[in-house]
Amino acid sequence: MRQSSAAFCSRFHEAIELIGSRWAGTIVNSLLGGPARYAELKAAIPEINDRMLSARLKQLESEGILTRTVTPETPVRVEYQLTEKGRALEKALRAVSTWADQWIPVLGVGAADGTGRKGGKGRRKSG
Numbered sequence: 640m641r642q643s644s645a646a647f648c649s650r651f652h653e654a655i656e657l658i659g660s661r662w663a664g665t666i667v668n669s670l671l672g673g674p675a676r677y678a679e680l681k682a683a684i685p686e687i688n689d690r691m692l693s694a695r696l697k698q699l700e701s702e703g704i705l706t707r708t709v710t711p712e713t714p715v716r717v718e719y720q721l722t723e724k725g726r727a728l729e730k731a732l733r734a735v736s737t738w739a740d741q742w743i744p745v746l747g748v749g750a751a752d753g754t755g756r757k758g759g760k761g762r763r764k765s766g
Contacts, residue, residue: 657702658728662687662695667725668732670705674720699725 658664662684669675669683681692696719699705704725710716 670721674718
């Protein structure tokens with residue numbers, strides 16, 4: 640039996656908007672390997688600026704996707720970790736990664752890859 644369009648559409652749309660927010664999926668993907676500090680996330684995603692990383696971490700925390708743990712030591716230690724809800728995204732993110740590997744050309748790759756295509760404007764490297 641088919642779900643009602645309205646129920647499917649709003650829930651699906653909300654999920655896509657959350658994970659599809661710029662850098663959100665990449666942050667979650669990075670945290671699938673385990674807890675990380677801010678600087679480790681920044682190093683794993685060099686294209687992201689501090690303001691965007693901070694905003695996405697707050698957004699993902701407010702959505703219950705990750706937790707922020709502060710350990711009071713000198714200097715203060717802050718670590719980010721996926722919640723059960725966040726870890727449940729692994730299968731979906733792996734599927735997107737597999738699809739991207741097949742269908743999205745790597746930026747700057749030309750005929751040497753055998754496709755004869757160059758990565759188009761706005762295309763990003765999968766990873």
